[in-house]
Amino acid sequence: MPGIVIVGAQWGDEGKGKVTDLLSEQVQMVVRYQGGNNAGHTVVVGQQTLKLHLIPSGIHRSGVLCVIGNGLVVDPRALVAEMDELEANGLDTSGLRISANAHLVMPYHLILDGSEEERRGGKSIGTTRRGIGPTYTDKVARYGLRVQDFLDMAVFEEKLGRALEQKNALLTAVYSKEPLEIGPILEEYDACAKRLRPHIVDASLLVHKALTQSQNVLFEGAQGTLLDIDHGTYPFVTSSSPVAGGACTGVGIGPRQIDGVIGVSKAYTTRVGAGPFPTELTDAMGDHLREAGREYGTTTGRPRRCGWFDGVILRYAVRVNGLTSLALTKLDVLTGLPRLKICVGYEYDGQVLKEFPYQGAVLARCQPIYEEMDGWTEEISGTQAYEELPPQARAYVARLEELAGVPIDIISVGPEREQSILLHSPFATQ
Numbered sequence: 001m002p003g004i005v006i007v008g009a010q011w012g013d014e015g016k017g018k019v020t021d022l023l024s025e026q027v028q029m030v031v032r033y034q035g036g037n038n039a040g041h042t043v044v045v046g047q048q049t050l051k052l053h054l055i056p057s058g059i060h061r062s063g064v065l066c067v068i069g070n071g072l073v074v075d076p077r078a079l080v081a082e083m084d085e086l087e088a089n090g091l092d093t094s095g096l097r098i099s100a101n102a103h104l105v106m107p108y109h110l111i112l113d114g115s116e117e118e119r120r121g122g123k124s125i126g127t128t129r130r131g132i133g134p135t136y137t138d139k140v141a142r143y144g145l146r147v148q149d150f151l152d153m154a155v156f157e158e159k160l161g162r163a164l165e166q167k168n169a170l171l172t173a174v175y176s177k178e179p180l181e182i183g184p185i186l187e188e189y190d191a192c193a194k195r196l197r198p199h200i201v202d203a204s205l206l207v208h209k210a211l212t213q214s215q216n217v218l219f220e221g222a223q224g225t226l227l228d229i230d231h232g233t234y235p236f237v238t239s240s241s242p243v244a245g246g247a248c249t250g251v252g253i254g255p256r257q258i259d260g261v262i263g264v265s266k267a268y269t270t271r272v273g274a275g276p277f278p279t280e281l282t283d284a285m286g287d288h289l290r291e292a293g294r295e296y297g298t299t300t301g302r303p304r305r306c307g308w309f310d311g312v313i314l315r316y317a318v319r320v321n322g323l324t325s326l327a328l329t330k331l332d333v334l335t336g337l338p339r340l341k342i343c344v345g346y347e348y349d350g351q352v353l354k355e356f357p358y359q360g361a362v363l364a365r366c367q368p369i370y371e372e373m374d375g376w377t378e379e380i381s382g383t384q385a386y387e388e389l390p391p392q393a394r395a396y397v398a399r400l401e402e403l404a405g406v407p408i409d410i411i412s413v414g415p416e417r418e419q420s421i422l423l424h425s426p427f428a429t430q
Helices: 018-028 074-086 107-124 131-141 146-149 154-172 182-199 203-212 246-251 283-293 311-321 391-404
Strands: 003-008 027-030 039-045 048-052 065-068 098-099 217-220 260-266 270-271 305-307 323-330 339-348 351-355 366-373 408-412 420-422
Touching: 003 018, 003 311, 018 039, 018 217, 018 260, 018 323, 018 366, 018 408, 018 420, 027 203, 065 203, 074 182, 098 203, 107 131, 107 154, 146 154, 146 182, 154 182, 203 246, 246 366, 260 311, 283 408, 311 339, 311 391, 323 391, 339 391, 366 391, 391 408
Parallel strands: 003 217, 003 260, 027 065, 027 217, 065 098, 260 323, 323 408
Antiparallel strands: 039 048, 270 305, 339 351, 339 366, 408 420
């Protein structure tokens, strides 16, 4: 039975949480495979709006196991706070599982993250200052503490002591910060360990068994393709691999256990933070898209940069993820615009580029080449079937599908679960 990856096809914030929520009715397990609480997925269920940062977007479904994979970095204080908030809203978190191999975000990681952004000054990357990058740095440098260290606090204390020797030297000598004491950290993290210990598992084995026992599994990515550490607009990227291949390393499964990859894309384009953005609109139209689409970060509240749909990065996302289908979100935000623009290529130094340029310096100087299409004025937020969409909206969807080269199987026309048009389920023919 299928393992399906849901991945962002732009710079993140595409609506992956809603798509995961929509499909989670058909699965037994949802697995998050990378990132940390620098990401946020908003899920609207009736009158309830859930803002999830670490817990996968299926926690509200009874009987669905929600797994935090080894590819994440976990701030245990943030995770416990998120669990508390969900439980205060009547949701059961007993179905949460946490990989023993996930790395822990420590207090010094947040200080280092903020200090490094301050040091960069006007050339800052635009991180969320949640300590994500420094935690991944420690993971690769083999200084990291892992969730499994919570299983034996004597081991945790020993590793923390060694880490603090190195981090305090860095904090004081390079960033002129006060050194951290081990006592308060131990006390705070011991309380988190007691709360999280019952949820710690061998996630790779758990997911493997689910797939071999004919269960449907959704693999949920955070951020988006263009924020991938290897394939994104470096250095304005995240510190992990949101692309579909990251699901294998971030969970501990083989590529043959993935049966499909759904790319999630807005009907226009947004990004948060610094970095090149060829179709960005800095005029009244950009402001309109931001307000109409409520384009403010789930985690930080930062306003998102907005622009017309970029078909070049869509084709790139199809290629590097091996997308088998697309979910198109926020089509309703375009309602009322008389004309719509779609970027179908870039102009650079007198040349026309149809493929995403591999040089960041080239991308920064690219100008979009647009096609224009008629918009529509009819309200579509209550539309239940594709045939009920205005002809101009159907033409717009068809053109995006043509540019992608893969079918658009899901169309979102509003934030709520019911405001979705499901043309084909990824589980229907498996």
